[in-house]
Amino acid sequence: MKKKIVLTGGGSAGHVTGNLALLPKLQAAGWDIEYIGSFDGIEREMIERVQLPYHPIAVGKLRRYFDLKNLKDPFKVIQGVFQAYSVLRRVKPSLVFSKGGFVAVPVVMGAWLNRIPVVIHESDLTPGLANKLCAPCAEKVCVTFAETLKHIEGNKAVHTGAPIREDVLQGDAQRGFAFTRLTPKDPVLLIIGGSLGSEKINQAIRANLDVLLEKYQIVHICGKGHVDPALEGRPRYRQYEFVSQELPDLFAMTDLFVSRAGSNAIFEFLALKKPHVLIPLSRAASRGDQILNAKSFEKAGYSRVLFEEDLTTETLLTAIQETHANRAEYIAAMQTSTVSDAVGTIMGLIEKHAQKQRK
Numbered sequence: 001m002k003k004k005i006v007l008t009g010g011g012s013a014g015h016v017t018g019n020l021a022l023l024p025k026l027q028a029a030g031w032d033i034e035y036i037g038s039f040d041g042i043e044r045e046m047i048e049r050v051q052l053p054y055h056p057i058a059v060g061k062l063r064r065y066f067d068l069k070n071l072k073d074p075f076k077v078i079q080g081v082f083q084a085y086s087v088l089r090r091v092k093p094s095l096v097f098s099k100g101g102f103v104a105v106p107v108v109m110g111a112w113l114n115r116i117p118v119v120i121h122e123s124d125l126t127p128g129l130a131n132k133l134c135a136p137c138a139e140k141v142c143v144t145f146a147e148t149l150k151h152i153e154g155n156k157a158v159h160t161g162a163p164i165r166e167d168v169l170q171g172d173a174q175r176g177f178a179f180t181r182l183t184p185k186d187p188v189l190l191i192i193g194g195s196l197g198s199e200k201i202n203q204a205i206r207a208n209l210d211v212l213l214e215k216y217q218i219v220h221i222c223g224k225g226h227v228d229p230a231l232e233g234r235p236r237y238r239q240y241e242f243v244s245q246e247l248p249d250l251f252a253m254t255d256l257f258v259s260r261a262g263s264n265a266i267f268e269f270l271a272l273k274k275p276h277v278l279i280p281l282s283r284a285a286s287r288g289d290q291i292l293n294a295k296s297f298e299k300a301g302y303s304r305v306l307f308e309e310d311l312t313t314e315t316l317l318t319a320i321q322e323t324h325a326n327r328a329e330y331i332a333a334m335q336t337s338t339v340s341d342a343v344g345t346i347m348g349l350i351e352k353h354a355q356k357q358r359k
Helices: 014-028 041-050 073-091 106-115 129-137 146-151 165-169 174-180 201-207 208-213 247-253 262-270 289-300 313-325 327-337 344-354
Strands: 006-007 032-038 054-057 095-098 118-122 140-143 157-159 188-192 217-221 237-240 256-259 276-278
Touching: 006 014, 006 073, 006 106, 014 032, 014 041, 014 106, 014 262, 032 041, 032 073, 041 054, 041 106, 054 073, 073 106, 095 344, 106 129, 106 201, 106 313, 118 129, 118 344, 140 146, 140 344, 146 157, 165 247, 165 262, 165 276, 188 201, 188 247, 201 208, 201 217, 201 313, 208 217, 208 313, 247 262, 256 262, 256 313, 262 289, 276 289, 276 313, 313 327
Parallel strands: 006 032, 006 095, 032 054, 095 118, 118 140, 140 157, 188 217, 188 256, 217 237, 256 276
Antiparallel strands: none
C-alpha cells in the first residue's frame, strides 16, 4: 500500500513554505500527499497552486489578549477538531506533519484522536502558542534554532534547522533579470516585507528612492494592495504585490535584501550567503519571535538588524549603505555556518515515525 502523509500549517506564508520544501523529497520517496488548511488562509492558495488535494476546516485563533472574538473562536477550534478528525479518519495517513499556525491545532488533535503519529516543526526561537498546544500530541518536535531545545519538555526536540526549498537554491539570475527587465550592470536591492507586506518598510523605502536608485536597482515586493501606481514605470524600480514562481530567480540576482525576520526567510538568506538587513516585527505587532530570530542571527554575525521602533527614512538608508559596504564581512560569517540538511533530517523522522501507529 502506498505511503500517505497529511501536511498542515498556515496563517502566513512562512507556515507553508516549510511544507513546500518537503514536497520534492516526499514525492521522490513515493508518498501520497494531502493537505489540511483553513477555508480562506494564504495556505489554500499556495497549496492549490501545487495541485495537492486540499481539505479546508474551521479555524479559531487562540489569543493571549482580550478580544471579543475570544468568545467564539474556541468553538471554531472544537469544530475544526471534529472536521479534521473526520478527514483523517477517511484519508488514513501514516503520519501528519505540521508546520504550525493555528490551523494546525485542530489537525494535530484530530490526528491524536485517530492515533496517527505526528511530527511538528517550530520555526522560531521560542515556541508559539499553537505548537505549545500541539507538542504533547507529537512524537517529535523539530526546531530551527539550537537555542529552542531548552524550551521543549522531555526528549521530543530535535534540532533540524529550517527546511529550505530546493528551488530557492536553484534560481537563475539571468531569468530574474529577464523577468524584471533590469540589468546585471548595477547591484540589486530586494525588499520583502512578508506575505502581507509592511506599510512602514514600504514608506521608508519609497521615501529613500531618489537616493537609493542612484546606486541600486530595486525590486520591491510590497504586499497585496500596496503597489503605488504613481511609481509604475519608474526607471530601475520594480514593484510587485507578491511573487511566487519567479522568486528563486529574483533571489539569485539580488545583492542585498531588506526583510522581516521570519525564520524561513532568514535561513534562505543564510543558505544563499546573501547580505541582508532585518527589520523584525515589533512586540506591539507580534509575540516578539522575529526579534529573537534577528538577535540570534545578529549575534552570529550574519545580519544587520534595525528594530522597527528605530526605523526612519534616515536609519534605513544608513543600514542599507553600511551593510552593502561591509558585505564581505557578512558573507564570510555566513560561510562559517554549519546549518545541516534540514529536509533530509525531517524526512528521516517522518519515515521512522510513520512506521509505528500509536497504541
